[in-house]
Structure formats: C-alpha cells, structure tokens
Amino acid sequence: MGALDNGHYDLGVENxxxxxxxxxxxFKQDPETVAIEDAVKVLxxxxxxxxxxxxxxxxxxxxxxxxxxxxxxxxxxxxDVIQGALFPEIGxxxxxxxxxxxxxxxxxxxxxxxxxxxxxxxxxxxxxxVGYIPSGQRVVGLSKLSRVADIFAKRLQxxxxxxxxxxxxxxQSIKPTGAAVVLHCSHIHFPNSPxxxxxxxxSKWVKVIVGSGSGxxxxxxxxxxxxxxxxxxxxxxxxxxxxxxxxxxxCPSKSIKVTSSKSHMVTSVGSILRSLGQNPCNxxxxxxxxxxxxxxxNFKDSKLEIELDEFSRIxxxxxxxxxxxxxxxxxxxxxxxxxxxxxxxxxxxxxxxxHIGYISxxxxxxxxxxLLQSIVHFYGFKLQVQERLxxxxxxxxxxxxxxxxxxxxxxxxxCMISRGIEKFGSNTATIAVLGxxxxxxxxxxxxxxxxxxxxx
Amino acid sequence: MGALDNGHYDLGVENxxxxxxxxxxxFKQDPETVAIEDAVKVLxxxxxxxxxxxxxxxxxxxxxxxxxxxxxxxxxxxxDVIQGALFPEIGxxxxxxxxxxxxxxxxxxxxxxxxxxxxxxxxxxxxxxVGYIPSGQRVVGLSKLSRVADIFAKRLQxxxxxxxxxxxxxxQSIKPTGAAVVLHCSHIHFPNSPxxxxxxxxSKWVKVIVGSGSGxxxxxxxxxxxxxxxxxxxxxxxxxxxxxxxxxxxCPSKSIKVTSSKSHMVTSVGSILRSLGQNPCNxxxxxxxxxxxxxxxNFKDSKLEIELDEFSRIxxxxxxxxxxxxxxxxxxxxxxxxxxxxxxxxxxxxxxxxHIGYISxxxxxxxxxxLLQSIVHFYGFKLQVQERLxxxxxxxxxxxxxxxxxxxxxxxxxCMISRGIEKFGSNTATIAVLGxxxxxxxxxxxxxxxxxxxxx
Numbered sequence: 001m002g003a004l005d006n007g008h009y010d011l012g013v014e015n016x017x018x019x020x021x022x023x024x025x026x027f028k029q030d031p032e033t034v035a036i037e038d039a040v041k042v043l044x045x046x047x048x049x050x051x052x053x054x055x056x057x058x059x060x061x062x063x064x065x066x067x068x069x070x071x072x073x074x075x076x077x078x079x080d081v082i083q084g085a086l087f088p089e090i091g092x093x094x095x096x097x098x099x100x101x102x103x104x105x106x107x108x109x110x111x112x113x114x115x116x117x118x119x120x121x122x123x124x125x126x127x128x129x130v131g132y133i134p135s136g137q138r139v140v141g142l143s144k145l146s147r148v149a150d151i152f153a154k155r156l157q158x159x160x161x162x163x164x165x166x167x168x169x170x171x172q173s174i175k176p177t178g179a180a181v182v183l184h185c186s187h188i189h190f191p192n193s194p195x196x197x198x199x200x201x202x203s204k205w206v207k208v209i210v211g212s213g214s215g216x217x218x219x220x221x222x223x224x225x226x227x228x229x230x231x232x233x234x235x236x237x238x239x240x241x242x243x244x245x246x247x248x249x250x251c252p253s254k255s256i257k258v259t260s261s262k263s264h265m266v267t268s269v270g271s272i273l274r275s276l277g278q279n280p281c282n283x284x285x286x287x288x289x290x291x292x293x294x295x296x297x298n299f300k301d302s303k304l305e306i307e308l309d310e311f312s313r314i315x316x317x318x319x320x321x322x323x324x325x326x327x328x329x330x331x332x333x334x335x336x337x338x339x340x341x342x343x344x345x346x347x348x349x350x351x352x353x354x355h356i357g358y359i360s361x362x363x364x365x366x367x368x369x370x371l372l373q374s375i376v377h378f379y380g381f382k383l384q385v386q387e388r389l390x391x392x393x394x395x396x397x398x399x400x401x402x403x404x405x406x407x408x409x410x411x412x413x414x415c416m417i418s419r420g421i422e423k424f425g426s427n428t429a430t431i432a433v434l435g436x437x438x439x440x441x442x443x444x445x446x447x448x449x450x451x452x453x454x455x456x
Numbered sequence: 457m458g459a460l461d462n463g464h465y466d467l468g469v470e471n472x473x474x475x476x477x478x479x480x481x482x483f484k485q486d487p488e489t490v491a492i493e494d495a496v497k498v499l500x501x502x503x504x505x506x507x508x509x510x511x512x513x514x515x516x517x518x519x520x521x522x523x524x525x526x527x528x529x530x531x532x533x534x535x536d537v538i539q540g541a542l543f544p545e546i547g548x549x550x551x552x553x554x555x556x557x558x559x560x561x562x563x564x565x566x567x568x569x570x571x572x573x574x575x576x577x578x579x580x581x582x583x584x585x586v587g588y589i590p591s592g593q594r595v596v597g598l599s600k601l602s603r604v605a606d607i608f609a610k611r612l613q614x615x616x617x618x619x620x621x622x623x624x625x626x627x628q629s630i631k632p633t634g635a636a637v638v639l640h641c642s643h644i645h646f647p648n649s650p651x652x653x654x655x656x657x658x659s660k661w662v663k664v665i666v667g668s669g670s671g672x673x674x675x676x677x678x679x680x681x682x683x684x685x686x687x688x689x690x691x692x693x694x695x696x697x698x699x700x701x702x703x704x705x706x707c708p709s710k711s712i713k714v715t716s717s718k719s720h721m722v723t724s725v726g727s728i729l730r731s732l733g734q735n736p737c738n739x740x741x742x743x744x745x746x747x748x749x750x751x752x753x754n755f756k757d758s759k760l761e762i763e764l765d766e767f768s769r770i771x772x773x774x775x776x777x778x779x780x781x782x783x784x785x786x787x788x789x790x791x792x793x794x795x796x797x798x799x800x801x802x803x804x805x806x807x808x809x810x811h812i813g814y815i816s817x818x819x820x821x822x823x824x825x826x827l828l829q830s831i832v833h834f835y836g837f838k839l840q841v842q843e844r845l846x847x848x849x850x851x852x853x854x855x856x857x858x859x860x861x862x863x864x865x866x867x868x869x870x871c872m873i874s875r876g877i878e879k880f881g882s883n884t885a886t887i888a889v890l891g892x893x894x895x896x897x898x899x900x901x902x903x904x905x906x907x908x909x910x911x912x
Contacts, residue, residue, distance in 0.1 A: 087801075099851075108872075150877075416599055435553065
C-alpha cells in the first residue's frame, strides 16, 4: 500500500505468460494460500454455513486463488514490462510540429480493468485511458500501456491512487514529455439495508472519474489536457473535476458505522490482508476488515419471515396479449425486479434483474410488485448460485400466482470479471418454468419476447 | 485439427493459473519456439525487411509467443476444467416444471473470445453464447463454460467446427440433458487489391453466425432452441440458418487464387504449423501456408509511386466553422479515411480511420479525398507502427494542404486482443500536428470536436 515508490518496482519476479510463477500444486501448498483458506473457513462458519457442504467446501481455495491472482500486481515490476519494448521512432522533419517519436500524443482508450477496493475488499471496475507524449525518439509498445496499468490495478486500491501510480510508473519507465491517465471507476453500491426496504436501482453504482498528469500534463492548465480529453470524447469527463483531484473516499461502506462484535471474523480478514503481503494496521486498511465482515453478514442465512399470507393472489400490472395460447387467460408479468446476491463459490457479488411471468385472468393488485421484490431479496441475501435462486423464486411465487410460472434471472457475476477469465461483457441467464409453461413453448417464447433488452 | 474426439481431451497438461506450464526462459529455449522464430525471420526477409532492425528484431519471438499462446488449447484438457466444478443442486419439487438441477436452461452470453483461422492464420473474433440444461441434479460453475469454450477457441479453427467442438465437449463432460452453442464470428476481410483501388468499408468484415446442439438440442425443431435463442435476444440469429449448419468456407482468402512462387516463405509457414503441433498436409491446412504468404506479401514495402504532382493543393469538401482562431482561414477536414496496416511487432493487422484537418481558404476539389485515401493506403501497406504511420501521413499531406495539418489516427490493434492481454474493447489514437496547429490548442480542439464518435 502507500504511495508509489521505487520499492514497488523491485518486488518479486513475474513474467507475462507465467502469471503465478509457480505450478498449481505449489500454489495450493503455499503458506499464504493455506492461511487465506483457514481465514475463509472462519468467515463461512460466521455466516452459519457448514464448511463441508458440497457447494462450498472448495470455496476457501477459490477465494484464496481469486485474491492472490487479483493482487498479483504487488509482485510485478514495471521495468520488466517496459524493458525491450521501447522502439526508436524519429519525429517530424523540419519546422514546427509534433508526431512520431517526438511530441505526438499517443493514447490507448477503453482498457477494461478491475481492482480491489482497499476499504471493503470488493472488486471495482475500471475503464482506463492512458496517454503519453513520446520524447527522445522512443515509443513504447502499445500493449505495455495496458500491462503497466494492470500491474497497479491488481492491488488493493483507491481510484485516485491507482491513477497516480499508473501515471507515475509510465513517467518513470518511458521518460516521455508527459503522461496522463483518466479512469472511469464503478464500485458496486451494495445495499446494507435489510431485504425488503432496499433502495431502487438508481443507487446501484458509485461512479467516479479521476485523472493524473505528469510532465507536460502536470500543469493543470496545460493545453495537452485539452487534446487528451478531446481524443477520449467522453462527454462526462470534466477537466475541472480531474484537475481538482479526487480526495474523498468513494467506497460506500466508508459511510457506514461499523461496530462489529464478530471479532474472530474480523481477525480472519486481517489475516487475509497479511497473507496478501499487506499490513492491516496501515491507515488505508484500518477498518477494512470490519467493513468486509459487516458487508458479508448481509448474507447470513436470514431468518426473516416474508408475510406471504397477506397476498394470496397478486396479479400484475403488466399484461401481455394472449396469442396462440391454448387457454383463455393472459400471460402477465412483473419485469425488472432488482437482484443482489453473493456467489457461494467465490464470495463475490452477483447482481441483475428478475422477470416473473404467470398465467392469470385476475385483476391488478398494485402491492404485487413489492411482495415479489421482497421474495427476490429474501433469496438473494444468502450464499447462492443463480440456478438455485431461480428455482427458489419460482417455487415460492408459484402458489401465489396460480401455479403457472416462468422466472428468468439475468445477472452479472463479479467472479466472471475479477478472476482469471476476466470476461467483462458476459452475463448469465437462467430459467425456471412451472405448470403450463413447462409444456407450452409458445407461452415461454411470448414471455421471453416481453423482456426488455438486458443492460446493467 | 479434425473432428473432436477423445484424444483432444487427453493431450498435454495445463492449469488455470500457469498458462505456459513453463517459465519464460524455458519458453524461449523450447525447440518449437526457436523453429517458429527461424520461420518468421524467413518471412521478414521475404518482405524485404532487415531482420536486425531495432523495431523488428524481437518480432520473431513475439510472433512465436503469440501463436503458441493463441493455440494453447491443443494442450488443455476439458476434464481438468470441469472436474471439481460440478455442484449438486436439486430440481423443482413436485409437479410439472424444470429448474435448478433439472431441466432449467442455463446460459452464459456474450463471451468475448478469439481464434485463429485455419485457412489463413489470421485471428478472428468470436462472441460466444453457451447454454445447457442440467440433469442428474448437477450444475457446473459458470466460469467453466467460458473456460471450455476458450480451450477450443485457442486452436486453428473454422466457426462451425469451433461451435461443434465446444458443444460436444460440454455434452461429454457435464452430461446434461442438452447443450447448445451460438457463435457470432467476425473475420477481417483484408483487401488483396493494390493500394489505391480498395473497396469501401462495407466489405471490412466477413461475419457468420453458427450454432450447434446436442442432447435435447439435437433435434432441430426442438422447442429448447426457441428458449435459447429467445434468451439471447439478438435480432440477427435466425434459427433456420443455425439448423442448416454452415458448410461454406467463410475465410475471404479461400476465394483468392494462390500461385505463390515464394516457396521458401511457404515452407516456413508450414514449419510454423508443425511447430504448433499441426500437420500442414491435413485437408484443413492445405493451402494455408500459401494463403498466409499471399496475404503477408501485401505488406512488402511497396515501390508504388503516388502521383502527388497531379494535385498541388486539394482543399476538402468539409469545412468547419472558424471560431476563436487567430487567422482568417477555415479549418477544413477529410474525415473517416479507411486504414489497413500490419503491426511490425507482431505481424498482426491493425485497422481503423484516419482524419485529416488543415487550414485553408481555397475552393473544394472533389478529387482530394481519393488522393488522401491513396496516401493513407500507401503508408498502411507495409510493416508499421501507428505512431510512424501518423507522422508519415502528416508529412506527406502537409505540402499538399498548405502546411498547417493535423492528422488523427484511430485504430484497433489485433495484437491487443489476440495475445495475453485480450483487451477486446480498447483502441489506440495518435496525433500528428504541423504548422499552426502545433501552437494553437483552440484549433486542435475544434478539429477534434469535428471527428465523429469512433466505432469499428
């Protein structure tokens, strides 16, 4: 942690192809891996889970792998990336001008990265834009800009420091006329309220834009910044905001008062931080174990009772015209119910939308949506897999909605971006069908067509 | 190559973290690496290049790394990925229905992959959608669907076979009720015409959509397909097309008659294929070395003369209003000139748009655009780096356009997606400024604002 210094460049030895620097077997036997596994077992027990349950018995190892891989940047050296990738390129001939190896701005835009928030240990997404102005008739291989950014993203981070560290590393290693970085960062705004009283989707993300400049970008009124931001062509980038630098903590968990009594769980998270080579007593990490435990405890298998009896039948506000169906009732639906949950394989969030279709001819009940939303949250707020969640929602709503039910869950899984596979744009859809939907492809198709295009 | 069989599952040993199975040093000394390096040196010499030139002296090693990493799927085993990632999940209770561990469709959408075309050795992009219907009360970890797809993408491929192999591997390893795969594949339609007589952008990509089904998806009239395609919600997926299966070769180079006399270059490409563990005499690879050499020879440093004298001054058709400039002329521009080139560091294509701005008050010359386009192609059709290309275009057009010139190049680099970093959405922008643009940030900003949003 802490500010960038030369020490950061010289820790450890890694290379591009061999990410772990060790084979699978060594990794599993590493004392750091074992220590993280032990700590995760304490956390799972604190959540009331049976650590020998089939679905989660390997979760400690998976969490250890994800965290070590997600913080591998501590062991990587910028100079290993840059050396051998500086190429001689002459600049413009004669007269006034900049291009080629001297003075012509080079930027790589829209690099998808992720990082781990130092305040709460949840991964956050980064859209990274880096640029530099070559000097000394040397340009750097384009992919190296991405690799350098990734070295600093794969650490416990704060957006402004991440930006500063990337910028400073480029300045020191390439020695350009100037270097600039702009980051669009998105942090999940995980609800801390009990299920049923959650905010709407509007607060799903905390977003910040940060930037850093060095060399000819250091002066905040530099015309270079105008070129850089002009080339990015994002309408939401305000130069004033970037110049003022982001000093506030953006992590939503920072504003939550933490008075945890789960001291053994908090101690375990401290042990995880130490196993990642960090000192939990450092200023940036003070309170992180408490915040992580506070967040995790949202997913303790809840004893909350849903008052299902209040609503014996709850037809919806949306009705889809009945076409080619072999019965007279209409397909009705409640679309875009908000979903939050925690993947039991990696202890990482997944989030998305739930769509419920059913066959009914009853009248509209405006209270229906809030009950269905409560049911979704009830099953979301525990350790889950999306397949099970989909089934549980279907089985719970079926008796309320007349028995003919189709549930579609569309979700983004943080574990699909913040581990080795890093599939940023991917998402998962699951289906449960009960009653007549099971045997009526036309009804299923009709309901699927009514679901709006997914975008999260 | 060839159809999927059990042998594919049992080749080699790899694991998730340690991609290379060896350290950097071992990799460099591997006989396969050395053989590919030697072959690439022959190709570079065939292009008329000095293999000791600073920019390309490590190109043989970089090409070897990219190709071996891009075909690592031959050494990976599906069962290593799937084993330990099948989790017990019960299905719906009572009555008619499917969900959870039995019968509820599970799909992962929009996985970005790339593969190498077996016909021409160029990488192609894949948007991959995979689904399966759990049976036996077992579900598979979601990321494994991505990892299995990647094992087959990281080989020399054809879209239909890639789809079939992924589907078959899922069926055999998960043993579900059914498995289905749909792939959106995009192959670069690299122009084979000489510079100056190129097609417009419309032919930039060859796109195909292919699909495969097994188990309950095997019957082409299966209602399961309607659910799967309904959940994908892509308007361009036609079930009839998928059912008919794609038998045609999509690779644009297949239609080109190859009568190469560069037999030493062709032999070298054959040696590369053998070093990747493939037999160049196999039916799928017959002609591949010839086609690769034919394509590569587009980038032999051309002696083509551009008749610059014909157009001494070529003002443009587009004029940007002059605001806050300290001179009376207008900024004019020629936007969206098409660019094709070859990255000299990896011998991989990059492509994009070139925008040229200049200060002038002369009249419009409709021939201007085609001359500027010819200049862009002239500098594109050789081994390049984007920074140098940008400078060369600026220096060449400056005397024609009055000396005050700004050139912006926006490009996608295949080397940013088809190697280790796999940054699918990223792109690179470079600037060259000459004359008054160099000292006038307002003029630069004005020109940048006139460039339409980049989308390739």
